[in-house]
Amino acid sequence: MAAPGTPPPLAPETAGADSGGGSGEHRQLPELIRLKRNGGHLSEADIRNFVHALMDGRAQDTQIGAMLMAIRLQGMDLEETSVLTQALAESGQQLEWPKAWHQQLVDKHSTGGVGDKVSLVLAPALAACGCKVPMISGRSLGHTGGTLDKLESIPGFSVTQSPEQVQMLQILEEVGCCIVGQSEKLVPADGILYAARDVTATVDSVPLITASILSKKAVEGLSTLVVDVKFGGAAVFPDQEKARELAKMLVRVGMGLGLQVAAALTAMDNPLGRNVGHTLEVEEALLCLDGAGPPDLRDLVIRLAGGAILWLSGQAETQDQGAARVAAALDDGSALHRFQLMLSAQGVDPGLARALCSGSPTQRRQLLPHARKQEELLSPADGIVECVRALPLACVLHELGAGRSRAGQPIRPGVGAELLVDVGQWLSRGTPWLRVHLDGPALSSQQRRTLLGALVLSDRAPFKAPSPFAELVLPPTTP
Numbered sequence: 001m002a003a004p005g006t007p008p009p010l011a012p013e014t015a016g017a018d019s020g021g022g023s024g025e026h027r028q029l030p031e032l033i034r035l036k037r038n039g040g041h042l043s044e045a046d047i048r049n050f051v052h053a054l055m056d057g058r059a060q061d062t063q064i065g066a067m068l069m070a071i072r073l074q075g076m077d078l079e080e081t082s083v084l085t086q087a088l089a090e091s092g093q094q095l096e097w098p099k100a101w102h103q104q105l106v107d108k109h110s111t112g113g114v115g116d117k118v119s120l121v122l123a124p125a126l127a128a129c130g131c132k133v134p135m136i137s138g139r140s141l142g143h144t145g146g147t148l149d150k151l152e153s154i155p156g157f158s159v160t161q162s163p164e165q166v167q168m169l170q171i172l173e174e175v176g177c178c179i180v181g182q183s184e185k186l187v188p189a190d191g192i193l194y195a196a197r198d199v200t201a202t203v204d205s206v207p208l209i210t211a212s213i214l215s216k217k218a219v220e221g222l223s224t225l226v227v228d229v230k231f232g233g234a235a236v237f238p239d240q241e242k243a244r245e246l247a248k249m250l251v252r253v254g255m256g257l258g259l260q261v262a263a264a265l266t267a268m269d270n271p272l273g274r275n276v277g278h279t280l281e282v283e284e285a286l287l288c289l290d291g292a293g294p295p296d297l298r299d300l301v302i303r304l305a306g307g308a309i310l311w312l313s314g315q316a317e318t319q320d321q322g323a324a325r326v327a328a329a330l331d332d333g334s335a336l337h338r339f340q341l342m343l344s345a346q347g348v349d350p351g352l353a354r355a356l357c358s359g360s361p362t363q364r365r366q367l368l369p370h371a372r373k374q375e376e377l378l379s380p381a382d383g384i385v386e387c388v389r390a391l392p393l394a395c396v397l398h399e400l401g402a403g404r405s406r407a408g409q410p411i412r413p414g415v416g417a418e419l420l421v422d423v424g425q426w427l428s429r430g431t432p433w434l435r436v437h438l439d440g441p442a443l444s445s446q447q448r449r450t451l452l453g454a455l456v457l458s459d460r461a462p463f464k465a466p467s468p469f470a471e472l473v474l475p476p477t478t479p
Contacts, residue, residue: 127176277416383457
């Protein structure tokens with residue numbers, strides 16, 4: 001059953017031996033904040049006391065913000081990060097699945113990007129390869145897109161099959177994958193910290209990111225998890241070395257939780273694929289599920305799903321074999337069929353699901369919400385497309401209604417942009433390079449300037465755009 005298990009109680013607060021000293025009673029929150037602010041080590045009892053305070057309301061908003069900033073500035077070591085992750089995971093319900101599924105239970109998480117529709121393709125592709133993928137995903141916030149919002153742009157799609165409900169078990173049995181939102185009963189302490197991090201400038205903290213990601217995945221009962229850690233101009237960490245630090249922490253903390261975690265470092269300077277925006281990204285995901293679509297998206301799906309997840313979970317003998325199985329699922333229609341089944345199982349009318357998965361790109365566009373008008377931008381000069389900066393593009397689309405600045409804010413699913421060029425190709429002056437889909441007034445002069453600034457041209461020879469995949473950080477015991 002996908003019913004929740006009973007979470008073990010958090011350990012009672014008792015003082016531990018640590019750099020701050022302590023007596024037989026737990027420290028008060030101001031003392032904990034001061035200890036971490038001064039670079040001290042928080043004991044297991046300290047951390048569990050803090051998480052208890054989040055849950056029972058003792059922690060004031062100002063104290064939560066102060067502790068987050070102290071952690072952001074002073075960091076946490078491996079032990080502290082592991083304890084925080086475990087305490088957050090134990091703050092709510094745990095998921096339980098049939099024991100026979102354990103090796104098949106896998107998932108993927110991304111730290112967020114522009115045009116990142118990998119989950120929409122990866123989950124059904126893995127299901128077609130025999131996996132069970134109980135993907136608990138998130139919404140758009142800031143300049144990055146959210147998987148749930150993209151799926152909800154499909155009329156009827158419901159993300160509210162709470163993981164503790166029987167429906168999720170039924171969908172996994174019949175389809176092999178589902179993509180749902182986080183229940184309030186799952187990792188509620190992380191929900192409190194997540195909301196506070198967004199408004200306290202503490203998002204880019206390695207221990208806080210690690211604890212947030214892995215606490216949610218720990219309750220899913222997975223055997224294997226791959227985290228797509230983005231770096232570059234439109235990522236949380238512009239620097240690849242900082243992203244690698246997060247990747248290594250994720251792998252090490254995951255091992256301590258009994259979860260096999262690998263982390264892929266992938267570049268997020270250019271948008272992933274050619275489409276940015278909710279319904280436009282659904283259209284592009286369907287192209288990839290057709291065995292077509294942009295090569296960078298297909299390559300990343302195959303590397304993450306086959307070269308990492310199938311291999312690490314023991315469902316493929318080698319990375320190449322796993323990659324070949326995923327590529328075959330994309331090319332033979334089996335992944336697309338799983339996507340159609342998932343749509344129907346999660347509330348989409350079966351006729352619409354069938355039409356979306358069998359129709360042409362033009363037919364699909366008519367079935368999904370679309371913006372009222374389009375504007376094309378022309379290249380200001382001749383040159384090779386060196387880069388299309390993802391961040392300014394995403395920021396303009398956010399202004400046009402494709403994103404949200406606060407939780408619960410409505411979005412415009414049809415707003416987005418299509419890149420009409422590829423990185424590395426020759427572009428002549430006056431040639432259209434970007435098509436913007438918008439519902440409101442025409443682009444302002446400032447928005448046009450910002451978008452034109454996203455296009456970087458050079459005078460070097462044409463080249464093939466490199467894959468966004470940079471490296472895979474593996475557990476140290478992986479052969």
